[in-house]
Amino acid sequence: xxxxxxxxxxxxxxxxxxxxxxxxxxxxxxxxxxxxxxxxxxxxxxxxxxxxxxxxxxxxxxxxxxxxxxxxxxxxxxxxxxxxxxxxxxxxxxxxxxxxxxxxxxxxxxxxxxxxxxxxxxxxxxxxxxxxxxxxxxxxxxxxxxxxxxxxxxxxxxxxxxxxxxxxxxxxxxxxxxxxxxxxxxxxxxxxxxxxxxxxxxx
Amino acid sequence: xxxxxxxxxxxxxxxxxxxxxxxxxxxxxxxxxxxxxxxxxxxxxxxxxxxxxxxxxxxxxxxxxxxxxxxxxxxxxxxxxxxxxxxxxxxxxxxxxxxxxxxxxxxxxxxxxxxxxxxxxxxxxxxxxxxxxxxxxxxxxxxxxxxxxxxxxxxxxxxxxxxxxxxxxxxxxxxxxxxxxxxxxxxxxxxxxxxxxxxxxxx
Amino acid sequence: xxxxxxxxxxxxxxxxxxxxxxxxxxxxxxxxxxxxxxxxxxxxxxxxxxxxxxxxxxxxxxxxxxxxxxxxxxxxxxxxxxxxxxxxxxxxxxxxxxxxxxxxxxxxxxxxxxxxxxxxxxxxxxxxxxxxxxxxxxxxxxxxxxxxxxxxxxxxxxxxxxxxxxxxxxxxxxxxxxxxxxxxxxxxxxxxxxxxxxxxxxx
Amino acid sequence: xxxxxxxxxxxxxxxxxxxxxxxxxxxxxxxxxxxxxxxxxxxxxxxxxxxxxxxxxxxxxxxxxxxxxxxxxxxxxxxxxxxxxxxxxxxxxxxxxxxxxxxxxxxxxxxxxxxxxxxxxxxxxxxxxxxxxxxxxxxxxxxxxxxxxxxxxxxxxxxxxxxxxxxxxxxxxxxxxxxxxxxxxxxxxxxxxxxxxxxxxxx
DNA sequence: ATCTAATCGAGACGGTACGTCGAGTCTTCCC
DNA sequence: GGGAAGACTCGACGTACCGTCTCGATTAGAT
Numbered sequence: 001x002x003x004x005x006x007x008x009x010x011x012x013x014x015x016x017x018x019x020x021x022x023x024x025x026x027x028x029x030x031x032x033x034x035x036x037x038x039x040x041x042x043x044x045x046x047x048x049x050x051x052x053x054x055x056x057x058x059x060x061x062x063x064x065x066x067x068x069x070x071x072x073x074x075x076x077x078x079x080x081x082x083x084x085x086x087x088x089x090x091x092x093x094x095x096x097x098x099x100x101x102x103x104x105x106x107x108x109x110x111x112x113x114x115x116x117x118x119x120x121x122x123x124x125x126x127x128x129x130x131x132x133x134x135x136x137x138x139x140x141x142x143x144x145x146x147x148x149x150x151x152x153x154x155x156x157x158x159x160x161x162x163x164x165x166x167x168x169x170x171x172x173x174x175x176x177x178x179x180x181x182x183x184x185x186x187x188x189x190x191x192x193x194x195x196x197x198x199x200x201x202x203x
Numbered sequence: 204x205x206x207x208x209x210x211x212x213x214x215x216x217x218x219x220x221x222x223x224x225x226x227x228x229x230x231x232x233x234x235x236x237x238x239x240x241x242x243x244x245x246x247x248x249x250x251x252x253x254x255x256x257x258x259x260x261x262x263x264x265x266x267x268x269x270x271x272x273x274x275x276x277x278x279x280x281x282x283x284x285x286x287x288x289x290x291x292x293x294x295x296x297x298x299x300x301x302x303x304x305x306x307x308x309x310x311x312x313x314x315x316x317x318x319x320x321x322x323x324x325x326x327x328x329x330x331x332x333x334x335x336x337x338x339x340x341x342x343x344x345x346x347x348x349x350x351x352x353x354x355x356x357x358x359x360x361x362x363x364x365x366x367x368x369x370x371x372x373x374x375x376x377x378x379x380x381x382x383x384x385x386x387x388x389x390x391x392x393x394x395x396x397x398x399x400x401x402x403x404x405x406x
Numbered sequence: 407x408x409x410x411x412x413x414x415x416x417x418x419x420x421x422x423x424x425x426x427x428x429x430x431x432x433x434x435x436x437x438x439x440x441x442x443x444x445x446x447x448x449x450x451x452x453x454x455x456x457x458x459x460x461x462x463x464x465x466x467x468x469x470x471x472x473x474x475x476x477x478x479x480x481x482x483x484x485x486x487x488x489x490x491x492x493x494x495x496x497x498x499x500x501x502x503x504x505x506x507x508x509x510x511x512x513x514x515x516x517x518x519x520x521x522x523x524x525x526x527x528x529x530x531x532x533x534x535x536x537x538x539x540x541x542x543x544x545x546x547x548x549x550x551x552x553x554x555x556x557x558x559x560x561x562x563x564x565x566x567x568x569x570x571x572x573x574x575x576x577x578x579x580x581x582x583x584x585x586x587x588x589x590x591x592x593x594x595x596x597x598x599x600x601x602x603x604x605x606x607x608x609x
Numbered sequence: 610x611x612x613x614x615x616x617x618x619x620x621x622x623x624x625x626x627x628x629x630x631x632x633x634x635x636x637x638x639x640x641x642x643x644x645x646x647x648x649x650x651x652x653x654x655x656x657x658x659x660x661x662x663x664x665x666x667x668x669x670x671x672x673x674x675x676x677x678x679x680x681x682x683x684x685x686x687x688x689x690x691x692x693x694x695x696x697x698x699x700x701x702x703x704x705x706x707x708x709x710x711x712x713x714x715x716x717x718x719x720x721x722x723x724x725x726x727x728x729x730x731x732x733x734x735x736x737x738x739x740x741x742x743x744x745x746x747x748x749x750x751x752x753x754x755x756x757x758x759x760x761x762x763x764x765x766x767x768x769x770x771x772x773x774x775x776x777x778x779x780x781x782x783x784x785x786x787x788x789x790x791x792x793x794x795x796x797x798x799x800x801x802x803x804x805x806x807x808x809x810x811x812x
Numbered sequence: 813a814t815c816t817a818a819t820c821g822a823g824a825c826g827g828t829a830c831g832t833c834g835a836g837t838c839t840t841c842c843c
Numbered sequence: 844g845g846g847a848a849g850a851c852t853c854g855a856c857g858t859a860c861c862g863t864c865t866c867g868a869t870t871a872g873a874t
C-alpha cells in the first residue's frame with residue numbers, strides 16, 4: 001500500500017522516545033471524518049470541519065495524513081473493516097446471493113454516499129484509487145474467489161474465468177450505485193445471482 | 204434534461220436585437236474544454252484554463268453554461284454524439300461483442316480519463332448525474348434493449364430481465380474503468396460476452 | 407521604489423481592457439488596514455481581519471499587495487502623505503522647533519504605535535525598510551535639508567555636514583519612541599532644538 | 610526586571626530534590642540562540658532551530674525562559690555583558706569618540722542584525738522592551754552619564770541636560786542602524802562627536 | 813445613419829478551502 | 844525531578860478555484 005495509510009505495526013513495537021501519538025485524537029478525527037463523510041459526502045467534507053468536530057487542529061490531521069482524501073480513506077477503512085463477511089451456507093449460490101444482498105443493504109444506507117464519493121475521488125487521485133482497491137475491493141474479491149475455487153468442478157464449471165466471474169457479480173452493484181439509472185434493491189441481488197449462475201452452472 | 208444544457212430552440216426563434224451569440228466562440232470553448240478534459244481529467248480542469256485556451260472569457264462560459272460541469276458535459280456530449288453505433292451483424296452475440304470491444308477501445312483511449320471524471324463528478328452533482336444518464340448511458344442502453352427485444356424468444360430466452368441483462372454487459376466495463384483492479388482489453392470483451400451469453404441462450 | 411508600492415500613474419493613463427480595479431475596495435482595505443494598525447499594532451494586525459473589516463476578500467488584498475507589510479505600508483503612506491509640512495516662520499530655529507513639536511505630537515498619538523511597528527517590520531523586511539525610507543524618512547529629510555541650505559552661511563555655519571545635522575535633530579525622536587527610556591514631550595523638542603543649535607550657530 | 614529573565618539566586622540556594630538544572634544545556638541553548646540570531650535575525654529565528662542546534666528540547670527552553678524573546682534577550686545579554694566599556698583617556702571628547710567608534714564597530718559586525726531584531730521585537734513586546742533598556746541601554750547610558758558628571762563645569766557646560774545629551778550621542782547610531790538611510794562608519798562617529806561637542810563646550 | 817441592446821474579451825471581485833508554519837504546551841520514557 | 848523527543852492546539856499565512864461582476868469594444872436589428 002502506498003503512503004496513504006501508514007503502517008501502525010512498527011509504532012507499537014519500537015515506541016520511539018517522544019510523546020506517543022494521541023490515539024484518542026486519532027479516533028476522534030476518524031470518527032468525525034466518517035460522520036461528516038456520511039452527512040455531507042466526500043466532496044463537501046472539509047478538513048476544517050473534521051478538525052473542528054474532532055476538537056483537533058488541522059496541523060494534527062496533516063501530520064498523520066497527507067491530505068483530506070487520506071483521512072477519509074482511513075476513516076472508511078476502519079468503518080468497513082469487519083463488514084460484509086462472506087456467508088457460508090453450504091450452497092455457493094446462496095452464499096453469493098446473501099453477500100450481494102448485504103452489500104446492497106450497505107450501499108443503500110448512509111454508507112452509500114460515502115462510497116460514491118470514495119470512488120469519485122479515486123478517479124483523480126491515484127492514492128485513493130490504490131487504497132480503494134486494497135482496502136475494500138481486493139478483500140471482497142479474495143473472499144469470493146476462494147469460495148469459487150472451493151466449488152470449482154462441483155456446482156461450478158471448471159473452465160470459468162474467476163476474475164471475470166467476480167466482476168460479473170459485483171460490477172452491476174457499483175454500476176447502479178454510480179450511474180443511478182435504476183434502484184438497488186434486494187430483489188436485484190436475487191435476479192443478478194440467478195442470471196449469473198445460469199451461465200456458470202454445471203449442466 | 205435539467206438546466207445543465209439550455210434549450211437552443213428559443214434562441215433561433217426570438218432572435219432579439221443585440222449581437223447574436225458567437226457560435227465560433229461556443230465551438231472554441233467546447234473544443235478547449237474537451238481537450239483539457241482529456242489532458243487533465245475532470246477534477247483538474249478549471250474554467251480559467253478552458254477560457255484561456257479558447258481565447259474566450261469566463262463570462263462567456265458562464266453566460267451559456269450554468270457551471271463548469273455543464274460545459275464539460277456538453278463538450279463530452281458533442282464528442283460522443285455519433286460514437287458507438289450498435290453494429291448489426293445479424294448475430295446478436297456478435298453485435299454485443301463488437302459493441303463491447305468498441306466501448307473498451309474508447310475507454311482505453313484519451314476519452315477514458317474524461318469518462319472517469321464524468322462519473323466522478325456525477326457523484327456529487329445531480330445535474331451531472333442526470334446528464335450522464337441522458338446523454339450517454341440511456342442511448343447506449345436503449346440501443347441494446349431494442350436489439351435484445353428483436354431477438355427475444357429467438358436466440359434469446361424470453362424470460363430474461365432486459366434491464367438486468369444490459370447491466371450485466373455494460374457494468375463490468377465501468378467497474379474496471381473506475382476501480383482499475385484489472386485492465387480493459389479486447390479479450391475481456393470477448394470473455395464477458397461469452398460468459399453472459401452462456402446464461403441467456405436458449406438450450 | 408520596489409514593488410511594494412506599485413506605480414498608479416500608468417493605470418490611469420492606459421486603462422487596460424478588463425474590469426478596472428475597484429477603487430472603493432482599495433480605499434476600504436487601506437482604511438481598515440490603518441484602523442487595525444492603530445488599534446492593534448503592526449505585529450497583531452492580520453490580513454484576515456483587514457479583509458473582514460473591509461468587506462473584501464483576502465484574494466483581493468494579495469492581488470494588489472505582495473504581503474501584509476505592503477498593505478500596511480501603503481495605508482500608512484496615504485495617512486501621512488500630507489502630514490508634517492515644514493513650517494516657515496522666517497526663523498530657522500523656530501521652524502525646526504515647531505517641526506519637532508509636531509512630529510512628537512504625531513508619535514505620541516495613535517499613530518505612534520503604527521510607527522513603531524513600521525520600523526520594527528523594516529528590520530526583517532527589506533521592502534518595508536525601503537518603503538519606510540522613501541515614503542516617510544526621505545521626504546522629511548529633504549524638506550529640512552532644503553531649509554538648512556537656505557540658511558547656510560547666514561544663521562547657520564557653512565561647514566556643517568547637513569546629513570549629520572538632520573540625523574541629529576530627528577534621531578533622538580526615533581530613539582525615545584523605539585527605546586522608551588524617557589517620554590517624548592513638547593519640552594523635549596525645545597530642549598533638543600536648543601542644544602543642537604548651540605553647536606551650529608554662527609558666533 | 611520582569612519575568613523575562615528569572616532570578617537565578619533561588620536555584621542555587623534551594624536546590625530541591627531531583628536533578629539539578631543542566632548548566633551545559635543552558636549554555637548550548639544560549640550559544641545556538643546567539644548563533645542563529647546573528648545568522649538569521651530575530652524574526653527568522655525559531656525555537657525549533659535553536660533547540661535542534663543546541664541538541665536540546667523545546668521543553669527545556671520553555672522551562673527556563675518564558676518565550677522565544679526571553680532566550681534571545683539573555684543570549685544577547687551574555688554576549689554583550691563585557692562589551693563597550695567606556696574608555697577613559699582623560700579627555701571627555703576622546704572618550705565619547707572612541708565609545709561611538711566601538712559601538713559602530715559592533716553594530717556593523719554580525720551583532721548588528723541581532724540588535725536590529727532586538728529593537729524590533731521590543732516594539733510589540735513590553736518585556737523585550739524592558740529587557741533592552743535594562744540589559745543594554747541603561748548601563749551604557751549610566752557609564753557616559755557618570756563620565757559627563759565628572760567633567761561637568763570643567764570642559765562641559767554645567768547647564769546641559771545630561772539625559773538629552775546622551776540621547777544626542779547615541780540616538781544617531783540607532784537611527785542609522787534602524788532606518789538604513791546612510792551607512793554607519795567610523796568617520797561618522799568622529800563627525801557626530803565633533804558636532805555634539807560644538808554645542809556643549811565651555812567657551 | 814443612428815440608436816439600442818445583447819454579446820464579446822479581459823480581468824477584478826467575494827467567498828471558501830486548501831495545505832503550511834511557528835509559538836507555546838503537554839506527554840511519554842530515560843536518567 | 845530534569846531532559847530529549849516529539850505530538851498537540853491555536854491561529855495566521857499565502858494560494859487556488861469557483862462563479863459573479865464590471866469595464867470598453869463590437870455587432871447586429873430596429874428606428
